[in-house]
Amino acid sequence: MDGKPGLRELKKQRTRAAISDAAITLFLERGFNQVSVAQVAEAAEVSKRTLFAYFPTKEDLVVHRLADHETEAARVVRARPPRTAPLTALREHFLTGLRERDPITGLNDHPQVRRVHRMILDAPSLVARMEGFKTGAERALAEALQETAATPELTARLAAVQIVAVQWALAQDNAERLAYGEPASERYAGAVKDAEHAFALLENGLHHLTPGR
Template identity: 85%
Template sequence: MDGKPGLRERKKQRTRAAISDAAIALFLEHGFDQVSVARVAEAAEVSKRTLFAYFPTKEDLVVHRLADHETELARVVRARPPRTDPLTAVREHYLEGLRERDPITGLNDHPQVRRVHRMIVDAPSLVARMERFKTGAERALAQALHETAAIPELTARLAAAQIVVVRWTLAEDNADRLAAGESADARYAGAVADAEHAFALLENGLRQPFPQQ
């Protein structure tokens, strides 16, 4: 076995991508709340039953594109190099995201990325779904901290909540500045400075539960 997906799996991936692409195109053109699931299915040339087999809810048609990020911080913590504390690993990962203009950092001014962001914040059901996304990120990170940093479960949950909220706040601030007309390149230095400040505050507060390795 070469590890590559088989024909059946590739077909499923193409179908999933076609449905998602059709949905995003319609949502951006007409608005998330104005487009029905039936209309998305028609545009993707699939039945509603098939659509729901891939995307259980209408919100999933959008949020699934961010699914990998829900457990991203947990993966960073688990994969950190020896003698590297979790907060340092998360900080370096976030700074790398800024350098690469990862959309999850809010520092990406590609027109399509900006339009999707605007669509999400304008749709109450998508905003609510993103809150669930954030809760999932906290839960996954707390488990990773508890299991790899040898800290009590409650401490891990409290630390995870702070880390996720800080990253979320930084990303929202970057996105708001870009929405106001600032370019990603012009914002970059300020985004880095804000991130360094935020993680320094976290480090001062979380130094005790994360002893030096």
């Protein structure tokens, strides 16, 4: 075995991608609330039954693209180098995301990324799903802090809530500025400054996550 997916799995991946691409195209053209699941299935040339096998809800057609980010902070904490504080690892990861224009940081002005962001904000059901992602991120991060930093359960939960909230607030600030026309290249320095300030505030309030203090 070479670790590569078999033909059946490749076919499933292609079908999933085709459905998702068709959905995003229609949603951006007409609006999320104006497109039915049946229309997405027709555009992707699959049955509604097949569509629901890949995406149980209409919202999943959009938010599945962000699903990996739900446990991203937890993965960063678990994969951090030895003797590196969790908050330091998360700060460096966020700054790297800004530098690389990762859409999750809000600092990506590609037209489609901006349109998807606006579409999510305009659909209450998608906003609700994103709040669910936020809750999941908090839970996953709290577990990672308990397991890798010997952080007490309550402390881990409170820290995770603050860290995730800060990351989301920074991303929303960046995305809002870009939505009003500020280029990512011009926003970058300010985004870094804001991130440095935010993580400094977290570190001062969460000093128990920093080794040796």
